[in-house]
Amino acid sequence: MQPVIVCAATRQELSLLVRSLGALKSRRRGGRETYRGAVGELEVVLAVAGIGKVNTASALTALLESFTPSLVINVGCAGAFAGSGLHVGDLAIASAEVYGDEGVQTPDGWEPLDLIGIPSLERKGVRYFNEFPLAKLPAERAVQLAGALRITARRGRFVTVSTCSGTSGRGEELARRFDPLCENMEGAAAAHVSLLYDVDCLEVRGISNMVEDRDLSRWNIPQAVEKAQRFILKFLETYHEQ
Structure with a gap:
């Protein structure tokens, strides 16, 4: 059975999975903290990639040069946009990831990379500029699992930013x-690299805050990362049945 790779930006977003899977430290790849555990016969490789797109892309590239997984899972927390139907403690499952900063600022406003005409990736005759689709089947199974577990989860577009939105106006x-459910700092890079290596990618994030005028007293990162990891653990437990 091919392994599954699970990556997260921080140790906090991965530590529950490491403990639950009895994962042991493995050889560092790409300079990143890496662990190997298992769910039954399914090997799971876990990596603390670091914050941001570059860290995620370099860590995942190193992993995909070392392993041939059946699935890449990007897990962590995110800020939900007003109107998304999500609240702190809910889960979001990505149908697509969008680079929210890459583009051109023109006198008429911001334009995506299409304006330049140079794609971020061209694969199998398809040119990808800002938006990268995630694998449909794992996301649908995640939605079904959330329903079976009576967990509030929504599937939709995510946006990846370099600068977190700390004002309602920016949100x-x-x-x-982009009409996104939530924003994060790594997901588009994970989707991009997974597509480059032709590996399915699933992204699940717990909602830690709303995208509004920044007020840390309204955030709950521990709850968000715990819920996301517990959900991924359930997903992995049923993965061999899929």
């Missing part, structure tokens, strides 16, 4: 531009 701008 409204991104919501109008």
Whole structure:
């Protein structure tokens, strides 16, 4: 059975999975903290990639040069946009990831990479600029599992940013531009690299905060990362049945 790779930006977003799977430290790949565990006969490789797109892309590239997984899972927390139907403690499952910063600022406003005409990736005759689709089947199974577990989860587009949105105004701008459920700092890179290596990618994030004027008293990162990891653990437990 091919392994599954699970990556997260921080140790906090991965530590529950490491403990639950009895994962042991493995050889560092790409300079990143890496663990290997199992769910039954399914090997699971876990990596603390680091915050941001570059860290995620380099860590995942190193992993995909070392392993041939059946699935890459990107897990962590995210900020939900007003109107997404999500609240702190809910789960979001990505149908697509969008680079929210890459583009051109013109006198008429921001434009995506299509304006330049150079794709971020061209694969099998398809040119990808800002948006990268995630594998449909794992996401659908995740939605079904959430329903069976009576967990509030929504599937939709995510946006990946380099600068977290700390104002309601910025959140409204991104919501109008991309119609996303939530924002994060790594997901588009994980989707991009997975597509480059032709590996299915699933992204699940717990909602830690709303995208609004920044107020840390309204955040709950521990709850968000715990819920996301517990869900991924259940997903892995049923993965061999899929």
